[in-house]
Amino acid sequence: MSEQPTRRDVLGYAVRGTGVVALGGAAAFLATRAAAEGAWTIDPTKCINIRLGLTGVDACALCASECVVPLSAIRAVNDYAKCGRCCICPAYYDVTSEVGSDGLPMRKLCPRDAIERTAIGEVDPDDPLNNFYEYIIDEDKCNGCGDCVMACKEPAGLGSIKLEVRNDLCLDCNRCAIAQACPDDAILREVKETT
Numbered sequence: 001m002s003e004q005p006t007r008r009d010v011l012g013y014a015v016r017g018t019g020v021v022a023l024g025g026a027a028a029f030l031a032t033r034a035a036a037e038g039a040w041t042i043d044p045t046k047c048i049n050i051r052l053g054l055t056g057v058d059a060c061a062l063c064a065s066e067c068v069v070p071l072s073a074i075r076a077v078n079d080y081a082k083c084g085r086c087c088i089c090p091a092y093y094d095v096t097s098e099v100g101s102d103g104l105p106m107r108k109l110c111p112r113d114a115i116e117r118t119a120i121g122e123v124d125p126d127d128p129l130n131n132f133y134e135y136i137i138d139e140d141k142c143n144g145c146g147d148c149v150m151a152c153k154e155p156a157g158l159g160s161i162k163l164e165v166r167n168d169l170c171l172d173c174n175r176c177a178i179a180q181a182c183p184d185d186a187i188l189r190e191v192k193e194t195t
């Protein structure tokens with residue numbers, strides 16, 4: 001009889017990517033944003049940081065640097081329904097950094113320390129590699145630089161982190177400065193719905 005896998009066996013050091021799940025999320029994202037009337041939005045199939053199939057390159061930071069709002073109106077958002085709650089989340093840890101005595105990378109990825117990591121469920125205090133973790137993005141710190149979004153894509157992650165225009169922060173500029181700068185025309189003005 002085969003042995004039952006432990007949580008560590010199941011999770012490994014990072015989650016396996018599933019393009020189907022991420023594509024479903026992209027479609028759901030678009031549908032949700034389409035309900036907002038006349039708002040600027042990000043097309044996840046165009047944005048360099050979000051779109052699938054592009055990995056191993058530097059994240060595009062224009063959403064962080066080009067917005068007219070001092071702390072950009074763009075934020076990273078984690079879709080918890082898709083998050084693998086990985087032990088070594090590639091969006092949280094700089095997985096290229098040195099590994100410490102606890103088996104975890106010693107550096108974090110986010111340049112603004114905007115991601116909080118908390119062990120959840122039945123916690124094994126003696127082995128951090130044998131736990132699930134929740135990753136929460138602090139929207140007061142995040143500036144939408146995209147580093148975590150790029151790192152969360154398959155094959156390292158599940159693509160649960162996306163960038164989003166926060167309409168409560170956006171000034172709704174007639175000509176969005178980020179849209180002017182975006183190399184992939186990924187910032188779109190949604191068509192006003194008529195009744």
Ligand code: SF4
Pocket residue numbers: 042046047048049050060061062063146178181182183184185186187
């Ligand atoms: S400027 Fe365009 S490609 Fe760059 S992060 Fe923003 S939406 Fe993505």
Ligand code: SF4
Pocket residue numbers: 075076109110111112113114115137141142143144145146147148149
């Ligand atoms: S988008 Fe940048 S600032 Fe925001 S949580 Fe991700 S890495 Fe940190």
Ligand code: SF4
Pocket residue numbers: 040066067068069073074165169170171172173174175176177178179
């Ligand atoms: S419309 Fe203006 S405030 Fe909103 S994201 Fe674009 S540049 Fe920033």
